[in-house]
Amino acid sequence: MKNSLLFGLLTLSTAIYAEHHDTGSMHSHEGHIHNEMVDGKTLDVDAQRFDTFMIGIDNNTIVVVSVQGMVCDFCARGIEKTFSKDKRVSKIDVDLASGKVLLAFSEANEIDSADIRKKILNNGLNTTDIQIVGK
Amino acid sequence: MINSSSLADNIYWHYTPNINYSVGLDYQKDKVSNDYFPSARFTYLINRKNTEKSQRNLYFKTGVGLNNSNNHFYSLAGDWETRRFFTSFSVKQSSGAGYDMFEQSAKVGVAPYLGDYGDLHTWLMLETKKNDLDNKQITYPLLRLFKGGALIEMSYHKKTDWDVHLMYRF
Numbered sequence: 337m338k339n340s341l342l343f344g345l346l347t348l349s350t351a352i353y354a355e356h357h358d359t360g361s362m363h364s365h366e367g368h369i370h371n372e373m374v375d376g377k378t379l380d381v382d383a384q385r386f387d388t389f390m391i392g393i394d395n396n397t398i399v400v401v402s403v404q405g406m407v408c409d410f411c412a413r414g415i416e417k418t419f420s421k422d423k424r425v426s427k428i429d430v431d432l433a434s435g436k437v438l439l440a441f442s443e444a445n446e447i448d449s450a451d452i453r454k455k456i457l458n459n460g461l462n463t464t465d466i467q468i469v470g471k
Numbered sequence: 472m473i474n475s476s477s478l479a480d481n482i483y484w485h486y487t488p489n490i491n492y493s494v495g496l497d498y499q500k501d502k503v504s505n506d507y508f509p510s511a512r513f514t515y516l517i518n519r520k521n522t523e524k525s526q527r528n529l530y531f532k533t534g535v536g537l538n539n540s541n542n543h544f545y546s547l548a549g550d551w552e553t554r555r556f557f558t559s560f561s562v563k564q565s566s567g568a569g570y571d572m573f574e575q576s577a578k579v580g581v582a583p584y585l586g587d588y589g590d591l592h593t594w595l596m597l598e599t600k601k602n603d604l605d606n607k608q609i610t611y612p613l614l615r616l617f618k619g620g621a622l623i624e625m626s627y628h629k630k631t632d633w634d635v636h637l638m639y640r641f
Contacts, residue, residue, distance in 0.1 A: 405521025407554050412588045430588045460490035462521045
């Protein structure tokens with residue numbers, strides 16, 4: 337009985353821990369959000385920018401795309417234009433300073449990393465990382 | 472794209488089917504002869520290198536007159552830019568009615584502030600040019616402003632007077 341109770345508690349705590357990391361619950365630190373993902377990578381997004389982006393889309397899944405070569409407004413405009421045509425994407429934010437693009441998807445199962453990389457490449461830029469932050 | 476200088480006015484339209492090349496039409500009015508020179512243009516991206524903070528490009532460009540194919544040019548142009556600094560170069564061989572000209576130019580620029588996406592972006596630049604017809608090098612300041620899809624570039628030199636360049640990207 338004691339062992340069963342201990343096993344149950346251990347299983348429950350592991351599930352809670354895993355859920356916390358899988359869905360990417362975030363904490364803010366000195367203006368940035370540092371989120372330890374399950375793969376060990378750290379998500380580094382400007383906290384204020386992220387909060388502003390999240391207004392009105394609380395139930396969306398957010399994709400953070402790290403882009404190389406996005407040094408001017410014209411490049412950024414091309415990316416925004418491309419993803420604004422994608423009906424699966426409900427909101428877009430392009431951050432020139434950090435080279436990151438935030439994409440909000442209302443349906444998590446519609447996220448296609450290969451398609452995102454292809455769209456970025458078609459704009460003449462390179463994707464270095466894609467991270468998905470759960471609802 | 473519209474360009475106006477003391478020698479000619481140009482209007483240039485180009486379409487980029489993919490990042491590797493673009494095709495375009497240029498319509499030039501020569502202010503000296505008052506003649507019109509329509510031409511077809513082709514630009515090919517030879518190489519692009521993206522890094523986290525920079526982008527470098529190398530292009531081959533060519534154009535041919537639609538009225539007279541003896542009017543043509545080909546050039547090699549490159550640029551490297553970060554959000555703060557910009558450099559570019561161009562070498563161009565042109566042939567027209569009774570002349571051949573080789574022109575070289577280079578540009579350096581700095582952004583006095585780093586704007587966010589959608590802000591007004593400003594570049595302070597210096598451009599230098601030399602061609603083998605008059606063999607004189609001219610260097611002049613240039614102001615580039617852009618916001619959204621619109622770009623304006625203005626430069627002045629006592630020899631060439633004002634040069635204004637407008638571009639809108641759809």
